[in-house]
Amino acid sequence: MRILYHLPLSPYSRKVRLALGEKRIPFDLRSERIWERREAYLAMNPACTVPVLTEDNGLAIADSAAICEYLDEAYPEVTLIGRTLAERAEVRRLACWFDGKFSTEVTRLLVYERHLKSLMGRGNPDAAAIRAGYQNLKPHMEYLGWLAESRAWLAGPNLSLADLAAAAQLSVLDYIGDVDWSVNEAAREWYARVKSRPAFRPLLTDRVSGLTPPPHYADLDF
Amino acid sequence: MRILYHLPLSPYSRKVRLALGEKRIPFDLRSERIWERREAYLAMNPACTVPVLTEDNGLAIADSAAICEYLDEAYPEVTLIGRTLAERAEVRRLACWFDGKFSTEVTRLLVYERHLKSLMGRGNPDAAAIRAGYQNLKPHMEYLGWLAESRAWLAGPNLSLADLAAAAQLSVLDYIGDVDWSVNEAAREWYARVKSRPAFRPLLTDRVSGLTPPPHYADLDF
Ligand SMILES: N[C@@H](CCC(=O)N[C@@H](CS)C(=O)NCC(=O)O)C(=O)O
Ligand SMILES: N[C@@H](CCC(=O)N[C@@H](CS)C(=O)NCC(=O)O)C(=O)O
Numbered sequence: 024m025r026i027l028y029h030l031p032l033s034p035y036s037r038k039v040r041l042a043l044g045e046k047r048i049p050f051d052l053r054s055e056r057i058w059e060r061r062e063a064y065l066a067m068n069p070a071c072t073v074p075v076l077t078e079d080n081g082l083a084i085a086d087s088a089a090i091c092e093y094l095d096e097a098y099p100e101v102t103l104i105g106r107t108l109a110e111r112a113e114v115r116r117l118a119c120w121f122d123g124k125f126s127t128e129v130t131r132l133l134v135y136e137r138h139l140k141s142l143m144g145r146g147n148p149d150a151a152a153i154r155a156g157y158q159n160l161k162p163h164m165e166y167l168g169w170l171a172e173s174r175a176w177l178a179g180p181n182l183s184l185a186d187l188a189a190a191a192q193l194s195v196l197d198y199i200g201d202v203d204w205s206v207n208e209a210a211r212e213w214y215a216r217v218k219s220r221p222a223f224r225p226l227l228t229d230r231v232s233g234l235t236p237p238p239h240y241a242d243l244d245f
Numbered sequence: 246m247r248i249l250y251h252l253p254l255s256p257y258s259r260k261v262r263l264a265l266g267e268k269r270i271p272f273d274l275r276s277e278r279i280w281e282r283r284e285a286y287l288a289m290n291p292a293c294t295v296p297v298l299t300e301d302n303g304l305a306i307a308d309s310a311a312i313c314e315y316l317d318e319a320y321p322e323v324t325l326i327g328r329t330l331a332e333r334a335e336v337r338r339l340a341c342w343f344d345g346k347f348s349t350e351v352t353r354l355l356v357y358e359r360h361l362k363s364l365m366g367r368g369n370p371d372a373a374a375i376r377a378g379y380q381n382l383k384p385h386m387e388y389l390g391w392l393a394e395s396r397a398w399l400a401g402p403n404l405s406l407a408d409l410a411a412a413a414q415l416s417v418l419d420y421i422g423d424v425d426w427s428v429n430e431a432a433r434e435w436y437a438r439v440k441s442r443p444a445f446r447p448l449l450t451d452r453v454s455g456l457t458p459p460p461h462y463a464d465l466d467f
Contacts, residue, residue: 068338069388070346082331088310089337097330108319109304115311116290123345124292166291 044222
């Protein structure tokens with residue numbers, strides 16, 4: 024069976040889970056304790072990050088962007104990258120925006136400081152980093168709201184990898200209670216639509232031991 | 246005419262210049278002072294990073310990964326991503342490795358601390374960051390050498406985006422004199438091969454005012 028090696032609060036793993044779900048591709052989910060640096064895992068992905076996808080034919084694919092491009096090429100029926108060159112350019116620009124810019128400016132700061140640091144016994148959260156993360160989240164929510172208002176989905180008329188990349192980052196922040204959805208109605212409405220898709224359901228039932236999400240996390244009508 | 250907005254020491258711009266060169270696609274190069282946040286530029290790329298590629302038909306593409314995927318789709322004669330699904334997965338894994346991991350662990354630390362910081366008047370270089378950058382470069386050179394030894398090119402039998410992404414990062418470090426090529430013979434031999442390609446020539450004649458590269462920078466026989 025196809026296997027996705029993942030961690031429940033990894034946004035890149037979540038993006039791939041959503042892509043597999045939207046394409047209705049069945050897969051088994053396996054937690055990988057990357058910090059143990061398992062030899063067989065390193066052989067598949069020397070960067071030792073999650074996610075990694077393995078296919079029954081032995082193909083192992085590392086890096087969430089590489090996995091999503093692969094999925095769109097190997098299972099093209101439902102495209103998540105778009106049809107025309109212009110659509111595809113816009114989807115990829117935004118997917119890179121959320122995977123890269125949003126993650127660096129917001130998710131890494133908040134999730135690392137408020138969750139991973141204590142988990143890994145690396146001392147107390149850095150208040151300045153947390154402040155910066157919250158500060159950076161504001162313009163990102165505005166941009167998200169602006170995109171959601173100007174288009175049916177973030178990159179254009181159809182749901183795409185851009186929506187999945189954005190929702191993956193935000194769902195992790197939402198799990199740790201860091202998103203105030205009242206600040207932008209268009210962003211909230213967009214997230215409600217993504218959240219109600221069948222592919223999103225498994226993410227809403229994920230639980231990390233010792234970390235309880237706020238009540239609205241799994242609520243479709245938040 | 247097709248225009249690439251770039252900066253001479255931007256590794257992501259260099260990667261796209263190499264891709265255009267390998268595909269023999271003509272283009273004009275334009276320096277973009279991203280720190281001035283030009284309105285027409287922000288409209289094409291709200292992240293306000295280089296590179297951005299514009300086509301004569303009005304299409305503007307932001308993000309170097311999105312540009313390279315676009316180029317392989319729009320001008321498929323010379324492929325830089327590979328033919329089979331397995332080849333394409335490996336090329337993309339490695340391109341993401343150099344664009345992401347290598348850049349974060351090495352290029353950003355060294356180029357920012359040793360060059361950009363003084364340029365932007367942000368004070369003295371941080372010795373600890375520079376030390377970390379040099380330290381991280383070692384295992385990366387080993388991995389590069391190992392790939393170069395096991396395969397004709399980094400991702401397999403053919404030159405690919407993986408080679409261009411790696412060479413783009415290394416050429417910027419080489420310009421500021423930060424690569425000791427004597428530490429790994431296979432890596433040096435691979436770089437000599439990339440460097441001697443016609444697509445590489447324009448990068449070797451680039452000069453940034455106030456910053457002279459070491460004599461070996463433009464030497465094909467270093
Ligand atoms: N570019 C990679 C990044 C993956 C990544 O950074 N994953 C995180 C979890 S969200 C991880 O495994 N971090 C562990 C590490 O960096 O050592 C991708 O898109 O898959
Ligand atoms: N993901 C983008 C990153 C581009 C990027 O970070 N470019 C740098 C120069 S190498 C830049 O413009 N930095 C300015 C900034 O981040 O404000 C890409 O691949 O094009």
